[in-house]
Amino acid sequence: MERQLTTAAPAQLPRExxxxxxxxxxxxxxxxxxxxRGILSAADxxxxxxxxxxxxxxxxxxxxxxxxxxxxxxxxxxxxVTPTQDTLMHPxxxxxxxxxxxxLAKAWNDVxxxxxxxxTIWMAAGEWAVQLLVATTGGFALSVLRPxxxxxxxGLVLATLFVPAVVLLVPLYLTxxxxxxxxxxxxNTFWAVWLPAGASAFNVLLVMRFFDSLPREVFEAAKTDGxxxxxxxxxxxxxxSKPILGVVSVFAINAAWADFLWPNLVLKDIGIQPLSVRxxxxxxxxxxxxxxxxxxxxxxxxxxxxxxxxxxxxxxGGLGGAVKG
Amino acid sequence: xxxxxxxxTTSLEHAARDRRRHNPITWVQRGGLTTLIFLLPLLLIFGxxxxxPIVEAVVMSFQKTNLVxxxxxxxxxxxVAVFEDPVFWIAVRNTGYFAGLALLFGYPIPLVxxxxxSEVRRMKGLYSVxxxxxxxxxxxxxxxxxxxFYDASPTGVFNTIxxxxxxxxxxxxxDAATAMPSLVLEATWAGAGGTIIIYLxxxxxxxxDLYDAAEVDGASIWGKIWHVTLPQLRGILFITLILQIIAxxxxxxxxxxFTGGGPVDSTMTILLLxxxxxxxxxxxxxxxxxxxLSLMLAVFLAILSVVYFRLTARWSDN
Numbered sequence: 215m216e217r218q219l220t221t222a223a224p225a226q227l228p229r230e231x232x233x234x235x236x237x238x239x240x241x242x243x244x245x246x247x248x249x250x251r252g253i254l255s256a257a258d259x260x261x262x263x264x265x266x267x268x269x270x271x272x273x274x275x276x277x278x279x280x281x282x283x284x285x286x287x288x289x290x291x292x293x294x295v296t297p298t299q300d301t302l303m304h305p306x307x308x309x310x311x312x313x314x315x316x317x318l319a320k321a322w323n324d325v326x327x328x329x330x331x332x333x334t335i336w337m338a339a340g341e342w343a344v345q346l347l348v349a350t351t352g353g354f355a356l357s358v359l360r361p362x363x364x365x366x367x368x369g370l371v372l373a374t375l376f377v378p379a380v381v382l383l384v385p386l387y388l389t390x391x392x393x394x395x396x397x398x399x400x401x402n403t404f405w406a407v408w409l410p411a412g413a414s415a416f417n418v419l420l421v422m423r424f425f426d427s428l429p430r431e432v433f434e435a436a437k438t439d440g441x442x443x444x445x446x447x448x449x450x451x452x453x454x455s456k457p458i459l460g461v462v463s464v465f466a467i468n469a470a471w472a473d474f475l476w477p478n479l480v481l482k483d484i485g486i487q488p489l490s491v492r493x494x495x496x497x498x499x500x501x502x503x504x505x506x507x508x509x510x511x512x513x514x515x516x517x518x519x520x521x522x523x524x525x526x527x528x529x530x531g532g533l534g535g536a537v538k539g
Numbered sequence: 540x541x542x543x544x545x546x547x548t549t550s551l552e553h554a555a556r557d558r559r560r561h562n563p564i565t566w567v568q569r570g571g572l573t574t575l576i577f578l579l580p581l582l583l584i585f586g587x588x589x590x591x592p593i594v595e596a597v598v599m600s601f602q603k604t605n606l607v608x609x610x611x612x613x614x615x616x617x618x619v620a621v622f623e624d625p626v627f628w629i630a631v632r633n634t635g636y637f638a639g640l641a642l643l644f645g646y647p648i649p650l651v652x653x654x655x656x657s658e659v660r661r662m663k664g665l666y667s668v669x670x671x672x673x674x675x676x677x678x679x680x681x682x683x684x685x686x687x688f689y690d691a692s693p694t695g696v697f698n699t700i701x702x703x704x705x706x707x708x709x710x711x712x713x714d715a716a717t718a719m720p721s722l723v724l725e726a727t728w729a730g731a732g733g734t735i736i737i738y739l740x741x742x743x744x745x746x747x748d749l750y751d752a753a754e755v756d757g758a759s760i761w762g763k764i765w766h767v768t769l770p771q772l773r774g775i776l777f778i779t780l781i782l783q784i785i786a787x788x789x790x791x792x793x794x795x796x797f798t799g800g801g802p803v804d805s806t807m808t809i810l811l812l813x814x815x816x817x818x819x820x821x822x823x824x825x826x827x828x829x830x831x832l833s834l835m836l837a838v839f840l841a842i843l844s845v846v847y848f849r850l851t852a853r854w855s856d857n
Contacts, residue, residue, distance in 0.1 A: 251747045252658050253763050255754060264760070268658065275655050276666065282728065283669035287676065289696070290684055305696045344584070352581030359574045367578065374589050378840060380789050380810055380833045384817050384826050385592035385599060388606070394587060413589035418581065443573045472677045475791060479818065490679040494796055497683065506687070512680050520675040521668075527675070528667050528736055 287513070294318065294510035298503035317507035325500055327489070327508045334488035335515075337477065338470035340408035345466045346459065348412040353421035354447050358433060368422070374415045383475075386410060390480055406480035411470065417462050424458035425451065464519065464526050471516050600831040605824055617831035627832070629804050630812040636719055637726075637808060638787040645727040645734075646783065650776070652731070653738030654768060667739065674732040682796040685725040686712070689797075712797050715805035722793040722806060730786075734779055741775040742768070777851045785840050809836055 258264050293301045297314040304310050322328045352371075356364045390400045390410070400406040428451065436450045452459070474490045481487050489512040497505060520527055566572070600617055602610040621627050656666050673681065688696040689711035698708035711721045749767045758766060769776075791810040794800055800807040800815075809832065817829035 251750060252742070253654070253750060253768055254658055254760065255750065257754075258760060271655060272659050275652070275659070276662075276669075279652075279666060279669040283672040283732070286684060286688075287672060303694055305690075305694060306699050348580045348584050351577045351579075355574050355577035355581070359570070359577065361571070361574045361578075367582070370590060371581070371585060374585070374593070376841070377593055378785070378789060378833075378837045380813060381596045381830075381837045382589070382592045383813065383833060384829045385595035386588060387817070388595070388604075388826070389587060389592055391606070409584060410588040412580070412584040415589075443570060443577070447577070468675065472679075474679045475795075475814075490677055493679055493683055497686075502687075509680050509684055513676050516675045516677055517672070520671070524664070524668060528664075528671060529740075 287517070290506060290510050290513065293503070294507040296503060296506075298501050301502055301506065314503055317503045318511070320501075320504045321507035321511060325496055325504060325508055327511050329485075330487060330489045330492045331511060333486055334471060334490070334512075337404060337407055337488050338467045340404055341411040341470040342463055342466040344408045344412040345414055345417050346462060349414070349417040349421040349462060350452065350455070350459070351447075352418050353425050354451055356418075357422045357425035358428075358446070358451060359443070371415045371418050374413070375419075383479075387479055401480050402483040402486065404481075404486065407470075407473070407477050410476070411466075414466075417466070420462060421455070421458055424455055428454055460523075461526055464523050468516055468519065596830045596834060599827055600834045602827050604826045606826075613827065617827040618835070620825075620828050621832050621835070624812075626804065626807060626812060630807045630809045633719065633804075633806060634788055634790065634808045634810075637723060637790050637806075638784055640720060640723040641726060641787045641790075642780075642783065644723055645731060646780065648727065649731045649734035650738055650772075653735045653742060654764065656735065657739060657742040667736065670735045671732040673729050676729075678729060678792055679796065681729045682725060682792060685728075686797055689721055713802065715802045718798055718802060718806050722790075722797055725797070726787075726790065726793050734783075737775065737779060738772065741772050745771045777847075781844055781847050785844070788836065788840060 254264065254268065259268065289306075292308065293305070295313050295315055295317055296309060297311050300307065300309070300311045322331075355361065356368050390406045393400055400409070432450060432454070433446060436446050441450065472490065473488075477488055478491045481491060484492070489508075493508060493512060496508070500508070599610070601612060601614060603613045603616070604610040652670065656663070656670070659666055676684075690696065690698070691708065691710045691713045692698065693702065693708045695708070695711075697711065701707070701709065710717055712718045745768060749771065750763055753763050753767050789810050790808050791814065794806040794808050794811050795814070798806045800811050813829045813832050813836075816825040816832065
């Protein structure tokens with residue numbers, strides 16, 4: 215749900231970045247950076263006071279970003295292994311009373327963060343699979359097979375982008391409570407989070423735009439060589455689409471990890487709740503040090519994914535997380 | 540032999556004629572069914588979890604539903620009930636306050652940061668990573684972490700830092716006056732990185748020739764920012780503004796987790812009220828009222844966006 219609140223126009227995604235990102239990109243970027251210029255010209259930089267003020271601002275900006283961006287994360291990591299009393303009395307001191315590694319073990323075992331951790335992974339994996347299935351098969355049908363009625367369906371998918379997620383909240387809840395055909399409630403099953411996650415217009419449009427850009431001659435050649443539609447999808451289109459599938463995957467996993475409102479509504483059973491739902495509930499009953507260790511564990515995977523796939527986040531990334539407030 | 544051959548040719552002719560016509564068999568033969576099979580996941584998922592609920596939202600807002608008896612059509616009653624709820628007006632005011640403060644804090648900061656960052660010559664990537672880091676921390680963890688930072692005791696994290704500068708401890712989220720600004724501060728921290736990345740992308744697409752030309756005309760650094768950079772960013776600045784307003788009008792996580800709407804309703808927002816109508820024990824089950832309010836919010840935002848784009852289109856022409 216959260217993710218849908220912040221969808222931006224996919225038109226902003228620089229598509230060429232998705233296609234041509236392969237070896238040698240770092241080298242190319244350096245050359246580019248030298249070649250194209252910003253507001254300040256080389257001549258500007260040679261002027262002494264510009265150089266001083268510019269360098270000063272750069273350092274100041276870096277310091278601000280360190281304090282604002284990195285310091286809270288470092289504080290969390292530090293406090294996760296600090297005895298509760300030290301965090302309470304001297305929150306900014308560095309291990310005045312030694313290190314409490316036991317916080318981590320307590321959080322993982324006693325508070326069962328390990329359990330919720332795996333619930334979160336399971337939830338994210340399912341959401342990822344459903345989103346990828348819907349976006350690739352749907353995108354393939356609409357962009358490659360192009361049935362006559364395809365325009366109407368694309369339009370209907372696009373239209374959902376303009377409906378704020380909050381409108382769906384109650385009716386979607388009632389749908390999951392009394393789903394059609396199945397006959398029993400999906401509440402307290404992972405299907406309740408997996409299936410609605412698939413209805414992401416953003417993913418479908420992203421994949422469609424990419425499939426549209428693939429050369430149609432390749433499809434024709436594959437058909438001439440006797441490839442059926444399924445073969446075309448599985449052996450031709452999907453392997454060509456790895457970049458966009460990577461983008462969709464990274465966003466899907468991250469969004470699943472971040473989601474709170476929806477799982478909080480439909481996963482009432484403590485045994486299957488993800489971290490985001492469980493963490494607020496255990497706050498009052500958990501020792502602060504152990505609790506901070508739990509928060510640190512919950513932060514680990516998204517931050518690691520971010521550091522691994524920086525480029526995906528920073529190039530296409532502004533779209534998803536943008537303008538939250 | 541000859542009989543068989545003629546029989547075969549006529550069946551072929553039939554098939555050819557059939558192909559010209561439209562019938563289910565030729566449709567299948569031409570791959571219509573295969574296409575539909577590929578579309579099935581999308582149609583099922585969007586049908587059940589997106590299109591139907593959207594229609595239902597409209598229908599439900601005119602109904603009284605309690606999940607036990609059949610829904611009853613009640614006309615505009617749900618909307619009237621929302622308007623007569625005094626908390627609704629508090630929620631509208633608070634949401635407006637949140638959106639306004641978020642614009643005040645959150646709109647200029649990413650722009651200034653992005654313009655400065657675009658001029659950084661070394662370790663540019665590191666700057667971006669640092670700026671984006673708060674965005675990738677799960678929102679729930681961010682809020683819970685800031686809740687600890689906001690500890691109102693003198694040994695709270697923020698109060699300790701204030702103490703270094705001789706500023707007395709603040710109540711933060713404990714007090715009706717400071718609660719909302721505290722929420723906005725966290726939301727800005729959590730969201731600014733995303734906007735910075737958008738601006739950075741837009742800044743790299745500003746044509747260097749424009750700066751060259753401005754320099755030929757003798758523009759100063761400020762002149763270049765004012766006459767080249769900002770006008771070039773105008774389109775994206777308009778878009779991020781309306782997107783931010785739309786997002787902040789639906790703020791939920793911060794009031795829900797920080798304060799639960801308190802103290803004394805000072806952080807009660809529209810989404811929190813919708814949630815309470817539908818899902819909170821005391822009020823719970825007012826599904827009609829909840830959908831009516833969410834529909835009103837959606838329509839309001841839609842109208843706002845249309846008006847906004849009309850206006851900005853006119854300004855862009857000038």
